[in-house]
Amino acid sequence: MGVTGLSGYLKTHRDKLCSAIVLGKYRPQPILGVEIPKSNGKTRLLGIPTVIDRTLQQAVSQVIMPRFEIEFKPHSYGFRPNRNAQQAVQQAQAYINEGYQHIVDIDLKNFFDEVDHCKLMQLLYNKVKCPITLRLIRKWLRAPMQAGSPQGRKRDLSLLKG
Secondary structure: OOHHHHHHHHHHHHHHHHHHHHOOOOOOOOEEEEEEEOOOOOEEEEEEOOHHHHHHHHHHHHHHHHHHHOOOOOOOOOOOOOOOHHHHHHHHHHHHHOOOOOOOOOOOOOHHHHOOHHHHHHHHHHHOOOHHHHHHHHHHHHOOEEEOOOOOHHHHHHHHOO
């Protein structure tokens, strides 16, 4: 199913989807693995979830993000709301003008390929106490990767099976 079909799908299947999530019967679909080219000639594996899984992931992110956001330092710019690389460069320039001589730039390349899921879940548990939310995140972390193209609507409907 494409993004255009999501609204109609949710209108029809919302109650069933919510029930499956609450009862622990919801199963994320396999993630589509697509290799994308990088500027250095190499490729990077990009995982693309189904539209439904991505929508649910965004909903969970919007709810739990504020619990983590308050702990970030003001000079942290990576993957944060209302922050971007241009702002980071502008801040670095301001620090240089103030006389600072060292700027730290950390690239999390491959971090999510190698992160220990047990440690990640423990960190999440320290802030997120909802067992349904934690179960969803754990299932997304364990979703298998598949190569090729998605199977369409049939694939998305199968997530409601018990």
